[in-house]
Amino acid sequence: MDAYFEWLQGLRLSMWIAESESIWAFPFVLFLHSAGMGVSAGSAFVIALRLLGLAGPVPVSSLRVLFKIFWAGFFLNLVTGSILFAAHATITGHIPIYYAKLTLILAGMLLSVPIRGFVDGEASDSVIPASIRTLAGVSLVVWIGVIATGRLIAYAQ
Amino acid sequence: MxxxxxxxxxxxxxxxxxxxxxxxxxxxxxxxxxxxxxxxxxxxxxxxxxxxxxxxxxxxxxxxxxxxxxxxxxxxxxxxxxxxxxxxxxxxxxxxxxxxxxxxxxxxxxxxxxxxxxxxxxxxxxxxxxxxxxxxxxxxxxxxxxxxxxxxxxxxxxPAALTSASISHFQFAHPWAWPTLETLHFIGLSLLFGIVLAGNLRILGFMKNAPFLDVHRLLPWGVWGFVLNSVTGMMFFAGASGQYIENPAFHLKVVFMLLAGANVLYLTWFDEVWALGPGANAPLSAKLVAASQVFLWIGVIYFGRMLPYIGNAF
The missing domain is CATH 1.20.120 (Four Helix Bundle (Hemerythrin (Met), subunit A))
Structure with missing residues (x-):
């Protein structure tokens, strides 16, 4: 793996991101990653809170567009996250909490399948089944975990 | 002047x-x-x-x-x-x-x-x-x-506990304090921004089958996100004010935040948007306010993230 991390870190883009003094390098990529977090975790929170019955009577079917927004933010963070990782791959690649973050992201993605299935389905505006409420609650904890582990990467270096 | x-x-x-x-x-x-x-x-x-x-x-x-x-x-x-x-x-x-x-x-x-x-x-x-x-x-x-x-x-x-000196001392004495505050700050920002998106999407013409009044019911979660970030933000500020008071990124962050707050007051105060029925179109003025809200909060995220990079670095 170390050879792979070194290769990633040695890419022209990675070296520019890591070493340039320009605000458009590391700082701007970090900003896009923060904005992507706001978009993806934010929409995930809204969907979860509504399914848990904590966010008023807005029709569940009206939240379908939020899944598209979630995935747009997710994709932005996949790209910016990869750039951020590559820039310091030999360091971040050895941080356990980084892998915890990836695991939680995977969990979040898996949870989104049945949740989206319900929201997109015909029964979305009737009673929310207990199983969906449970999944929504777990999803809330998972995305909070993604935020927390993401923040802690910088402190583990 | x-x-x-x-x-x-x-x-x-x-x-x-x-x-x-x-x-x-x-x-x-x-x-x-x-x-x-x-x-x-x-x-x-x-x-x-x-x-x-x-x-x-x-x-x-x-x-x-x-x-x-x-x-x-x-x-x-x-x-x-x-x-x-x-x-x-x-x-x-x-x-x-x-x-x-x-x-x-x-x-x-x-x-x-x-x-x-x-x-x-x-x-x-x-x-x-x-x-x-x-x-x-x-x-x-x-x-x-x-x-x-x-x-x-x-x-x-x-109370002595509320001086910046004691807050700063607490943060130094407990190395977990600052990362915890930052994590909470990011959770608050995500919650706030999620509501900003969901709340304003309806006004902008998406989520058309949601009555405006139902979307309005989401707003308190946004306020809780803002409260969490104000509290954690003040802890950062009081604990390390030297990093902020002469930092142009921080000044701009506060300006954008105040404008966004005034924007929230506008949406909470004025009737036209919230009186509309399901499927209805919001007036152009409301759409401009909604779009500006998304822009303003992205600005807050931008200047917040740029704090170490614009002006005096940490």
Whole structure:
């Protein structure tokens, strides 16, 4: 793996991101990653809170567009996250909490399948089944975990 | 006229002191005349004052830096003023949040809940008392002549735990404190921004099958996100003010935040958008306000993330 991390870190883009003094390098990529977090975790929170019955009577079917927004933010963070990782791959690649973050992201993605299935389905505006409420609650904890582990990467270096 | 934050502090500090007295007077008048309109006006005023109180407190640190080493100026008196001000600020923000809820409830059920006005009344009265106590100590810093003969400077409503020195000391002593605050700050931002997106998408023409009034019910979660970030934000600020008071990224962040807050007040106060039925189109003015809200909060995220990179670095 170390050879792979070194290769990633040695890419022209990675070296520019890591070493340039320009605000458009590391700082701007970090900003896009923060904005992507706001978009993806934010929409995930809204969907979860509504399914848990904590966010008023807005029709569940009206939240379908939020899944598209979630995935747009997710994709932005996949790209910016990869750039951020590559820039310091030999360091971040050895941080356990980084892998915890990836695991939680995977969990979040898996949870989104049945949740989206319900929201997109015909029964979305009737009673929310207990199983969906449970999944929504777990999803809330998972995305909070993604935020927390993401923040802690910088402190583990 | 070049902007001097010391001057800004002396200008703004009239708002949480005089402004709250006016707003309380307005609320009392509303209750006497049983006027929903006057009550809503007083709630909006309390919310606006709560917003302005944040930069009022923050510019105090610039004033502190400017005069604390002058002969005849007592540093410990400045610290007492600072902690008395933070105590008053906590109650001011609580008043503003409860007042906002009153405005929000008024739309949900055409009048604020019964408990709201008495709670705002009580909180604002306490706030006025604490603001007066803080202001009095503040006056004594540069104007010892306001004290009567034999009167000792300072006051008792200035808990030592609320000085920036103790907050900063706590953060140093507990290395987990800063990362925890940052994590909470990111959770708050995600919650707030999620609601900003969901709330404004309807106004912008998406989510058409959602009645506006149902979307409006999401807003309190956004306010909780904002409250969480104000609290964690003030902990950052009080703990490490040197990183912020002369940082242009921070100044811009605060400006964008105040504009976004004013934007929230506009959406909470004005009727046209929320009175529309399902499937209806919002007026262009509302769409512009909604789009600007998304832009403003992205700006807050931008300047927040850029704090270490623009201006003086950490």
């Amino acid at each position: 070049k902007l001097n934050f010391v001057h800004v502090h002396l200008l703004l500090n009239h708002v949480p002191t005089v402004g709250t007295i006016i707003a309380l007077g307005l609320l009392m008048l509303a209750l006497v005349k049983k006027s929903q309109e006057l009550k809503r006006a007083s709630f909006a005023l309390f919310f606006a004052i709560a917003l302005v109180s944040l930069p009022t407190y923050m510019t105090g640190y610039s004033a502190q830096k400017a005069i604390k080493d002058r002969p005849g100026v007592s540093s410990s008196l400045i610290e007492q003023h600072q902690s008395a001000a933070l105590l008053a600020l906590i109650f001011m923000e609580a008043t503003g949040v409860v007042a906002w809820f009153g405005l929000w409830q008024a739309r949900k059920r055409s009048a604020a809940a019964g408990w709201n006005a008495p709670v705002v009344l009580l909180l604002s009265a306490v706030t006025i008392g604490l603001m007066a106590a803080a202001a009095n100590i503040g006056g004594e810093i540069s104007h010892p002549e306001i004290m009567s003969a034999g009167e000792a400077p300072g006051g008792t409503l200035a």
